[in-house]
Amino acid sequence: MTETKKGRIVLGQNNYGKSEVRVFRVKRDTERHEVWDLDVRVSLEGDFEAAHTEGDNSKLLATDTMRNTCYALAKDKLTGSIEEYALALIDHFLEAGPTVTGCRVEITQYLWERIEVDGEPHEHSFIRQRGERKATVRGDESGARSVEAGIDDVYVLKTTNSGWENFLRERFTTLPDTNDRILATIVTAKWEYNTHEGIDFDRLWNGVMEQTLKTFTDHYSPSVQNTLYRIGKAVLERFPEIERIWYSFPNVHHIIYDLERFGIENDKEIFHATQDPYGQIEGWVERA
Numbered sequence: 001m002t003e004t005k006k007g008r009i010v011l012g013q014n015n016y017g018k019s020e021v022r023v024f025r026v027k028r029d030t031e032r033h034e035v036w037d038l039d040v041r042v043s044l045e046g047d048f049e050a051a052h053t054e055g056d057n058s059k060l061l062a063t064d065t066m067r068n069t070c071y072a073l074a075k076d077k078l079t080g081s082i083e084e085y086a087l088a089l090i091d092h093f094l095e096a097g098p099t100v101t102g103c104r105v106e107i108t109q110y111l112w113e114r115i116e117v118d119g120e121p122h123e124h125s126f127i128r129q130r131g132e133r134k135a136t137v138r139g140d141e142s143g144a145r146s147v148e149a150g151i152d153d154v155y156v157l158k159t160t161n162s163g164w165e166n167f168l169r170e171r172f173t174t175l176p177d178t179n180d181r182i183l184a185t186i187v188t189a190k191w192e193y194n195t196h197e198g199i200d201f202d203r204l205w206n207g208v209m210e211q212t213l214k215t216f217t218d219h220y221s222p223s224v225q226n227t228l229y230r231i232g233k234a235v236l237e238r239f240p241e242i243e244r245i246w247y248s249f250p251n252v253h254h255i256i257y258d259l260e261r262f263g264i265e266n267d268k269e270i271f272h273a274t275q276d277p278y279g280q281i282e283g284w285v286e287r288a
């Protein structure tokens, strides 16, 4: 026997928008071109009740229109940082959708560097970098805006000045101590700005990237956890505009390969770069 719950059925939280809008812009007002290569996702919140419950689309901005808008606004608004472009899109969508109360724009920027020819950066030829720049901007009809920036898929490694020692030993512990190991990780980061007015988003993004890499190199790492905290602290000390920062550091293990079996000495030269389960170390560093 099936039981039917009595009561009214209503529409719960909902949002809609367009994903994977691939906007590519070339700035070509001089011989030295610039490119922006973006994946944009737009998501709207508001009163979309009539569309869901009555099939009345009359107040809905089509997702196809949202896609067109991303390209159209790129002409005048995608001239600097992706954060500024996202803020312009949000202003637009809050205005354009009659029942829209909130909007989120998430952007992934793929990074292209100039190809160097005989030591000279080329004017219109580029090579795609590994690593991505991210931005998530939220806004509502009250005028509130929040800006989060990020880094994804930046693979870094150091061949020494890292260890893992004096950790808890109990019945199932087999791992030996080491004070000299390879430290490798694929950086994901996101951080929140405490304002969106008067911020040079490009300078700050480059600064966080630079500081992340610098601090990664500049100390003996007793653990990924300690390195995560040190990097976050260095970023917050340098940039008062940033309220808090989150890192995800998978520990991509490099295990010394046993060559003694073959009578070959292996003084931390030959490693197995594992695909096996990896450690995953994540955390926020924030202002108290």
Ligand SMILES: O=c1[nH]c(=O)c2[nH]c(=O)[nH]c2[nH]1
Pocket (backbone or CB within 6 Å): 164, 175, 222, 223, 224, 225, 251, 279
């Ligand atoms: O930096 C590390 N943190 C850990 O928590 C951990 N655990 C482990 O087995 N190796 C490591 N390395």
